[in-house]
Every structure is written in structure tokens, then in C-alpha cells.
Amino acid sequence: MRVLVVTVSDRASRGEYEDLSGPAVEAAVRDLLPEAVVRRMIVPDEEARIQTALRAGLDGDVVITTGGTGLSPRDITPEVTEGFCDRMVPGIADYIRSESLQETPRAVLSRGVAGTRETTLVVNLPGSAKAADFCARRLAPLLPHAVAMMAGGGH
Numbered sequence: 681m682r683v684l685v686v687t688v689s690d691r692a693s694r695g696e697y698e699d700l701s702g703p704a705v706e707a708a709v710r711d712l713l714p715e716a717v718v719r720r721m722i723v724p725d726e727e728a729r730i731q732t733a734l735r736a737g738l739d740g741d742v743v744i745t746t747g748g749t750g751l752s753p754r755d756i757t758p759e760v761t762e763g764f765c766d767r768m769v770p771g772i773a774d775y776i777r778s779e780s781l782q783e784t785p786r787a788v789l790s791r792g793v794a795g796t797r798e799t800t801l802v803v804n805l806p807g808s809a810k811a812a813d814f815c816a817r818r819l820a821p822l823l824p825h826a827v828a829m830m831a832g833g834g835h
Contacts (some may be wrong), residue, residue, distance in 0.1 A: 681716045682717050682742070684742070685702050685719070685743075686737070687720065687722045689764075701807050703720075704809045709788065709823075730748070730757060731763075734802060738797065741823075742802075743800060743801070745757050745761070750789060750790065758792060762814060765802055768794070775818070795832075803821070
């Protein structure tokens with residue numbers, strides 16, 4: 681399985697802030713799916729740059745974004761993801777929020793979405809390292825079956 685982790689953060693992309701959420705997602709995926717090939721990118725909260733990063737993941741199976749899902753005016757990751765995807769998979773985002781609500785009521789403020797484009801699954805996770813790790817650990821076990829289904833199997 682090939683996974684691209686995209687951190688969406690103005691400050692991290694400028695080197696003003698250390699990206700903690702991208703490495704947290706990568707570590708969670710590697711822990712739970714040791715066969716996965718994971719690479720990472722950091723982009724600012726800009727539509728064109730997020731789209732470019734999502735397109736870069738089309739050569740793989742899964743793109744997991746972290747950041748840009750909150751209520752800040754520059755948080756546009758869900759909107760860009762919705763425009764990029766051919767089909768939405770609302771159950772994934774619903775599941776992640778439901779699980780996160782067991783940890784914090786603030787989970788309702790996350791606007792992350794999930795969808796597919798061609799045979800690539802795209803999932804938005806929150807930007808805090810703790811939340812990204814928590815959500816990635818719930819998401820990772822679902823990925824092998826989702827990837828198999830997108831490839832025409834997994835029935």
C-alpha cells in the first residue's frame with residue numbers, strides 16, 4: 681500500500697513551526713500497516729498547493745491530509761478535497777468524528793471529509809499531533825479493505 685501524508689499548514693510550510701502531525705500520522709500508519717510505503721509533503725493553506733499535493737498522491741492508494749479542517753478562515757482542506765474527489769465516502773469522516781468525540785467534545789468542530797478519485801482514497805484528519813495520531817490509528821485498520829474494494833476486490 682502506498683500512502684501520501686500531506687500536512688496542510690502555512691507556518692509549517694514556511695519552516696516557522698515544526699510539523700508534528702505529519703510524522704504522527706506516518707508513525708501510526710507504519711505501526712499498524714508495516715508493509716505500507718509512506719511519504720510526506722507539507723503545503724500551505726492554499727487551494728492550488730493542496731490540489732497539487734492531492735494530485736501527487738494519485739500514483740498511490742491513499743492520501744491522508746492533516747490540518748486545515750477547523751474553523752479558521754484559511755482552513756479550506758475539506759472544500760478542496762470535496763472538489764478534487766469523484767465520490768465522497770462520508771462514513772469514514774463520520775466514524776473518525778464519532779471516535780474522536782469519546783476523547784473531546786471539540787471533535788464536532790472538525791470539518792474533515794473523505795472521498796475517492798479514481799482508485800485513490802483521500803481522508804482529511806485534524807491538524808493537532810495528538811488528534812492526528814488518534815484518528816490515524818482508527819483509520820489505518822480500514823485501509824487494506826478500502827484499497828482492495830477500490831481495486832475491484834474486497835467483496
